[in-house]
Amino acid sequence: MQQHQQGNHGWSVFHEGLSLAAADSRTHPGPDAGPDSASGSGPGELDRLLSAVWRARPRISDSHLITLLGIALRTVADTDTDAARVFRPQLPGAVRAGLLSAALARHHDAIAAMVTEQSNSYTGARRFLVPQLLLGAYAAHHRIAEVRLLDIGTSIGLLPRQLNNRTVYDRFAPGLSWHPAAPAYRDIPLAARFGIDAPPLPTLDWVRGCHGPSDYYTERFSEVVWALEQTAGTAGDIGIHALDMLDLPALADFVHSHHINVATCNFVLYQYDEPTRERIIATVTGALRRPGLLLSMEPGYELRRMGARVRGYRAGSTAPLHLADVSDAHFLGRVTPGADFAGIAGAVRSA
Numbered sequence: 001m002q003q004h005q006q007g008n009h010g011w012s013v014f015h016e017g018l019s020l021a022a023a024d025s026r027t028h029p030g031p032d033a034g035p036d037s038a039s040g041s042g043p044g045e046l047d048r049l050l051s052a053v054w055r056a057r058p059r060i061s062d063s064h065l066i067t068l069l070g071i072a073l074r075t076v077a078d079t080d081t082d083a084a085r086v087f088r089p090q091l092p093g094a095v096r097a098g099l100l101s102a103a104l105a106r107h108h109d110a111i112a113a114m115v116t117e118q119s120n121s122y123t124g125a126r127r128f129l130v131p132q133l134l135l136g137a138y139a140a141h142h143r144i145a146e147v148r149l150l151d152i153g154t155s156i157g158l159l160p161r162q163l164n165n166r167t168v169y170d171r172f173a174p175g176l177s178w179h180p181a182a183p184a185y186r187d188i189p190l191a192a193r194f195g196i197d198a199p200p201l202p203t204l205d206w207v208r209g210c211h212g213p214s215d216y217y218t219e220r221f222s223e224v225v226w227a228l229e230q231t232a233g234t235a236g237d238i239g240i241h242a243l244d245m246l247d248l249p250a251l252a253d254f255v256h257s258h259h260i261n262v263a264t265c266n267f268v269l270y271q272y273d274e275p276t277r278e279r280i281i282a283t284v285t286g287a288l289r290r291p292g293l294l295l296s297m298e299p300g301y302e303l304r305r306m307g308a309r310v311r312g313y314r315a316g317s318t319a320p321l322h323l324a325d326v327s328d329a330h331f332l333g334r335v336t337p338g339a340d341f342a343g344i345a346g347a348v349r350s351a
């Protein structure tokens with residue numbers, strides 16, 4: 001993740017400090033001596049924190065844990081100038097690593113609480129561009145008169161609000177080109193829109209903290225705020241519920257009892273290990289009304305490189321369909337339809 005092409009967007013300086021602190025933690029374990037420690041002197045601050053997290057969240061993915069640690073650090077840095085120096089690229093890496101370990105020690109309880117009880121809820125105002133065109137084309141291609149939509153891991157519910165908002169679409173669509181050609185814009189025949197996220201439901205303030213410390217992310221966050229204002233009129237039509245999708249019977253019951261035929265689950269599954277991802281997909285596709293679709297956009301390389309992969313799953317099947325690749329997970333760049341695109345959304349003719 002340190003080598004990520006978008007390292008200048010703010011997080012890679014933290015990733016470098018974390019990697020140096022981890023190496024240091026291995027060679028100079030901290031004062032909390034434990035009899036099981038190889039050196040006999042016990043784990044360092046970072047190890048102490050990671051052990052607590054893995055005990056509480058055994059299914060968390062490494063990439064999510066690393067991003068969440070950065071978000072927690074950024075949050076405590078709002079009121080701690082020494083912790084804020086962890087993000088200053090001008091300081092030598094070894095100094096930042098030391099500041100990081102010290103900040104982890106000073107704020108152990110607060111950081112452990114954030115990392116065990118919350119998730120990265122970053123959301124982007126441009127992410128809905130692909131579901132808008134794909135689901136519009138899917139409904140037209142399969143003659144689906146009513147789409148009852150559930151957005152799983154919705155964060156603050158931006159995507160369900162933005163769908164079919166032509167003003168928001170027209171502002172952001174020019175930043176994303178499709179090759180060889182984009183499907184036509186169509187309104188999705190939305191009959192109901194729901195979103196679920198894990199309790200406690202993320203707030204806009206938490207989402208701000210999930211943005212990187214850089215001008216680039218300040219601009220992305222201002223787009224979120226603008227999109228929320230533009231879609232304020234739809235907010236009342238959307239049911240946002242606190243529901244932990246790891247509670248599989250509750251998830252299946254929600255999908256089933258709300259007659260959901262299209263689910264979206266974007267930038268959520270990567271937060272878990274592979275068996276957990278598979279169980280969520282099987283639960284949702286098993287409960288969707290037919291014909292139905294689960295659309296899932298995830299970072300293509302577990303956050304190590306730019307880009308996102310768009311997959312689809314038909315109701316009743318866990319076989320992944322390759323719908324598209326996106327060059328940049330902030331949806332500024334290029335979309336290339338995948339081998340299964342036409343079967344789901346129909347053929348696209350070049351202009």
Ligand SMILES: C[S@@+](CC[C@H](N)C(=O)[O-])C[C@H]1O[C@@H](n2cnc3c(N)ncnc32)[C@H](O)[C@@H]1O
Nearest residue numbers: 119121122123124153155197198244245246266
């Ligand atoms: C990175 S955000 C993505 C938000 C939104 N889907 C988007 O693409 O903009 C991931 C969201 O998934 C949610 N999430 C993670 N685990 C969850 C769970 N077990 N149940 C429900 N939501 C969960 C997180 O709380 C977070 O808000």
